[in-house]
Amino acid sequence: MVRDNRHTYRPRPAKVIKIIDEAPGIKTFRLRFEMQKDRKRFSFLPGQFGLFSLMGIGEATFSMCSPPRQKDIEISVRNVGDVTNAMFSMQKGDVIGVRGPYGKGFPVGDIKGKDIVIVAGGIGFPPLASAVEYIIQRRKNYGKVYVYYGVHAPEDIVYRYKKERWLKSGIKIFTTVEKKTGGWRGPVGLVTDGLKKLKLADVQNAAGLSCGPPIMLKFVSQELRTLGLEPDSIFLSLERLMQCGIGKCGHCNIGNKYVCRDGPVFSLSELRYMQEDVW
Amino acid sequence: MPQQPINNIGILMAHDSYYLLKKEDVQGFLDALSSKMSVYAPVKSEGQFNFSKLGKKQKIGLEGYINTEFPPKGLLMPEGETLVKYEGSTICEVFSSEKRAIFGIRPCDVHAILVLDRVMLGHGDIEEHYEARRKNTLILAMNCTEAGENCFCGSLGTDTLTEGFDLLFTDEGSHYHVEVGSAEGGRLIKASARLFSATSRKAKRPKLVFKKHIQTEGLEDAMKRAAKSSIWEKTAERCLSCGSCTAACPTCYCFSLPHHVDITKMDRGKITREADYCMLLRFSRVAGNNVFREHRADRLKQFFYHKLVYGKENEGKMHCVGCGRCITECMAHIDITEEAAKVMRKYGKR
Numbered sequence: 001m002v003r004d005n006r007h008t009y010r011p012r013p014a015k016v017i018k019i020i021d022e023a024p025g026i027k028t029f030r031l032r033f034e035m036q037k038d039r040k041r042f043s044f045l046p047g048q049f050g051l052f053s054l055m056g057i058g059e060a061t062f063s064m065c066s067p068p069r070q071k072d073i074e075i076s077v078r079n080v081g082d083v084t085n086a087m088f089s090m091q092k093g094d095v096i097g098v099r100g101p102y103g104k105g106f107p108v109g110d111i112k113g114k115d116i117v118i119v120a121g122g123i124g125f126p127p128l129a130s131a132v133e134y135i136i137q138r139r140k141n142y143g144k145v146y147v148y149y150g151v152h153a154p155e156d157i158v159y160r161y162k163k164e165r166w167l168k169s170g171i172k173i174f175t176t177v178e179k180k181t182g183g184w185r186g187p188v189g190l191v192t193d194g195l196k197k198l199k200l201a202d203v204q205n206a207a208g209l210s211c212g213p214p215i216m217l218k219f220v221s222q223e224l225r226t227l228g229l230e231p232d233s234i235f236l237s238l239e240r241l242m243q244c245g246i247g248k249c250g251h252c253n254i255g256n257k258y259v260c261r262d263g264p265v266f267s268l269s270e271l272r273y274m275q276e277d278v279w
Numbered sequence: 280m281p282q283q284p285i286n287n288i289g290i291l292m293a294h295d296s297y298y299l300l301k302k303e304d305v306q307g308f309l310d311a312l313s314s315k316m317s318v319y320a321p322v323k324s325e326g327q328f329n330f331s332k333l334g335k336k337q338k339i340g341l342e343g344y345i346n347t348e349f350p351p352k353g354l355l356m357p358e359g360e361t362l363v364k365y366e367g368s369t370i371c372e373v374f375s376s377e378k379r380a381i382f383g384i385r386p387c388d389v390h391a392i393l394v395l396d397r398v399m400l401g402h403g404d405i406e407e408h409y410e411a412r413r414k415n416t417l418i419l420a421m422n423c424t425e426a427g428e429n430c431f432c433g434s435l436g437t438d439t440l441t442e443g444f445d446l447l448f449t450d451e452g453s454h455y456h457v458e459v460g461s462a463e464g465g466r467l468i469k470a471s472a473r474l475f476s477a478t479s480r481k482a483k484r485p486k487l488v489f490k491k492h493i494q495t496e497g498l499e500d501a502m503k504r505a506a507k508s509s510i511w512e513k514t515a516e517r518c519l520s521c522g523s524c525t526a527a528c529p530t531c532y533c534f535s536l537p538h539h540v541d542i543t544k545m546d547r548g549k550i551t552r553e554a555d556y557c558m559l560l561r562f563s564r565v566a567g568n569n570v571f572r573e574h575r576a577d578r579l580k581q582f583f584y585h586k587l588v589y590g591k592e593n594e595g596k597m598h599c600v601g602c603g604r605c606i607t608e609c610m611a612h613i614d615i616t617e618e619a620a621k622v623m624r625k626y627g628k629r
Contacts, residue, residue: 053538117339275506
């Protein structure tokens with residue numbers, strides 16, 4: 001990863017070129033760097049993140065949901081804080097500051113040839129969506145791909161427009177809602193319920209990727225272990241407060257680790273050696 | 280462990296050159312220095328010494344100086360410093376170019392700066408604002424003649440210096456012994472050559488007597504065994520979560536990057552750096568109000584473990600330098616040496 005080190009905190013301007021209303025309180029922003037060199041510099045792997053700023057309001061951390069090496073980058077945002085709230089009043093053509101990419105993403109290279117179990121919870125989906133898109137671009141390099149997606153209620157489901165394309169690429173999608181509303185006919189319960197029914201042909205040749213609320217990650221990792229996956233084949237993307245993105249400001253510390261620098265993606269075996277509670 | 284040598288900054292060449300400087304000539308030396316760069320020195324105000332920029336010909340008075348109330352980290356990461364300025368769509372990053380010398384900085388605090396160097400300049404990512412200030416800063420350190428009430432650097436080996444200074448002053452009564460620690464330090468002596476007389480002997484350092492001690496042998500392992508100990512819960516009952524320990528600590532570097540709008544011209548503003556403290560509840564709070572270190576004991580633990588365990592694991596150098604400021608400033612009388620002793624009693628190998 002090449003990073004321009006001459007400027008530590010200066011955000012690079014990117015224009016909002018599309019806004020997708022995903023669900024109540026969730027929007028996806030498609031961004032295009034105004035400068036060609038920034039576009040080239042921002043090459044990332046699924047699971048890496050950027051720091052997105054609205055000058056005068058603040059900066060927030062999002063993992064990209066678009067695949068790497070695409071002209072534009074996409075982030076999906078839930079309106080929960082000051083920055084996201086301000087983002088929700090943005091229009092096409094507005095400018096947002098971007099710096100990064102930072103951190104360690106999912107080891108998409110190391111898990112080639114394996115069956116992939118992806119478990120997403122709520123707004124933890126974006127980095128995993130990037131991984132799915134990455135896999136689809138290199139579909140032959142990977143085995144079976146299962147996507148387990150858990151949301152609170154049917155109306156919270158995002159990326160509906162991706163579903164058909166993913167299914168066509170042989171991605172198996174299982175969506176679970178906690179609370180049934182409207183005409184929902186799918187499963188109701190926890191995302192881990194579906195996982196319990198999964199039968200993998202060869203657990204030694206499978207990897208799990210997950211992102212979601214801490215409590216979900218805890219149970220997902222237990223469930224993936226029950227399925228027979230090894231701790232070093234389970235990769236979880238953690239959330240922490242991040243401000244600098246380069247392992248200096250200390251907000252994202254878990255024990256002696258910096259989630260921004262050493263993560264945000266950790267293998268379960270790495271997490272076992274954390275010197276502070278992870279969830 | 281530092282992943283790369285910190286060139287030109289952390290590791291200065293040792294020079295075997297010693298000089299003597301009469302105490303009455305210190306003022307002349309600092310005056311000469313002030314004409315070339317900003318000079319920061321301990322200045323007494325309201326009964327406490329703190330680093331302050333010397334005015335032209337400002338008289339220096341070190342009577343009763345043991346150490347500064349606040350550590351010198353504020354000179355390298357000033358509170359509220361502007362990092363980024365913007366106006367409309369023009370965004371630029373701002374760097375300090377002030378050339379300065381810090382005079383009278385104690386060995387423990389020099390060790391603390393060496394720790395900060397490893398954090399801010401190490402791990403393959405350079406924090407350029409720190410770097411800009413650091414490379415323009417000369418360290419004119421001064422050995423101690425007396426240990427303070429809460430000092431325990433004697434237990435950590437941070438009471439002496441073999442690196443990290445440009446000049447090292449040792450009070451020998453009527454004069455200072457001055458050791459040159461870098462080429463830049465040598466040039467300072469040369470520039471005021473008539474004030475210094477060369478000597479071939481090393482400094483005569485007085486033996487310091489400490490009231491506080493910390494046992495370092497086996498401490499890391501004992502701390503690891505104490506990770507789930509009730510010690511932390513018990514101490515946290517007294518802790519006020521005020522953050523004084525972290526504010527006073529010379530190696531606590533955590534910070535926030537708030538945005539500020541110029542309310543007279545709304546498209547203009549800045550991003551600043553403000554110290555932030557892991558003792559505060561909001562430190563780990565993310566949007567949506569999830570707080571990752573919600574319990575006071577967890578926050579207190581983070582401080583103690585960072586100082587005594589994590590720092591050594593990450594930077595190869597313990598982050599506690601034994602200055603004792605966290606003990607002095609704690610309103611609840613929490614004492615890191617006592618906490619470490621408790622851990623050793625209960626979890627140390629006998």
